[in-house]
Amino acid sequence: MTDIKTLDKENVANTYNRADLLIVKGHGCTVLDENGKEYIDFGSGIAVNSMGVTDDGWVEAVTEQVKKVAHTSNLYYSEPCARLASMLTERTGMKKVFFSNSGAEANEFAIKCARKYSFDKYGRDRYEIITLKGGFHGRTMATITATAQDVFHTYFDPFLEGFVYSEPEIQDTLSKISDKTCAVMMELVQGEGGVNVLDVEYVQKVAEVCKEKDILLIIDEVQTGNGRTGTLYAYEQYGITPDILSTAKGLAGGLPLGATMVGNKCEFTMTAGTHGSTFGGNPVCASGGVYVLNSLTEEFLEDVKEKGKIIKERLLMLKGVKGVTGMGLMIGVSVDNAVEVKNKCLEKGLIVLTAKDKIRLLPALNISVEELNKGINILESVLG
Ligand SMILES: Cc1ncc(COP(=O)(O)O)c(C=O)c1O
Secondary structure (H helix, E strand, O other), rough: OOOHHHHHHOOOOOOOOOOOEEEEEEEEEEEOOOOOEEEOOOOHHHOOOOOOEOHHHHHHHHHHHHHOOOOOOOOOOOOOHHHHHHHHHHHHHOEEEEEEHHHHHHHHHHHHHHHHHHOOOOOOOOOOEEEEEEEOOOOOHHHHHHOOOOOOOOOOOOOOOOOOOOOOOOHHHHHHHOOOEEEEEEOOOOOOOOOOOOOOHEEEEEHHHHHHHOOOEEEEOOOOOOOOOOOOOOHHHHHOOEEEEOOOOHHHOOOEEEEEOOOOHHHHOOOOOOOOOOOOOOHHHHHHHHHHHHHHHHHHHHHHHHHHHHHHHHHHHOOOOEEEEEEEEHHHHHHHHHHHHHHHHHHHOOOOEEEEOEEEOOOOOOHHHHHHHHHHHHHHHHHO
């Protein structure tokens, strides 16, 4: 058989620094490489496989849809798309949903919608969007501009005009608001930025000022969304209501699907022809989304919170753990030399991620206590 790793290295663009791992199959939170070696998966494909790998109900839901029709185009109606949108609006109180294929695209819609809302109401010059340092919003030109981290900005200028960066600190954010501001955009837990949980008072104050000044509050829940933090969306734990809410990753449980939800203010902002996507809301992906949303019951979400607490308590007892951050099953672990820890974990059969100088854990939301304990035992043995 052709060596897959060589084939990949020779032919796939060099944008990824892949680990020496070829996953060929799996079930739940256990995956196997080509030699049959087992790994406990604490990464779930970066928060995508929300129900683990090859969850039986999920496989059935998407296969049933594939057998009926895999793609129709947004020129026509499709049942899974309409059903998923209605489930999302019902559970969030948002008014409309635009479907895309990724987190970056979900944020593109959010950015365009915020600018159009302001354009329609106030005219041309109110287009600035304040984003937070340490945040991450995607890899397209607009979303790397929205990402207030220098590390993503080398090589690609000129950037899109109209983004202003603030520390997640109230005086700084207030000082950046002007008569040009149309929106403030943030992640409530900065995932890529190091699993930094934003302060509730800060977020509530920003939400209050936004409301006063008719500035839109865009909450990027691409990573925190769809049950990851123990509520359907993390904003629920902040006592705020976003005007625009973007999500992706775990929404369809392993298939590419982005969604941007808009509230009252923007219900009618984006009109026919102002935006679109060929694949967005694809019936197979949307049927995966319907399955995931049906699985995320209140009881299930309580369990996510509970498991998050158990992991945190266990992690804090481990030698070498200097601190633990995060919410629910989105966890950052401060250790010395996170990259080395990640590599050693992999050797011993545990997949973990990093975020800045931390180890990042994003296990499937339905991970079993047995798999959790197995994984933490491996981490413990690595940390010595
Ligand atoms: C908060 C946040 N926003 C946006 C994105 C971009 O998502 P995608 O890679 O699906 O475009 C990510 C991806 O990590 C993310 O974590």
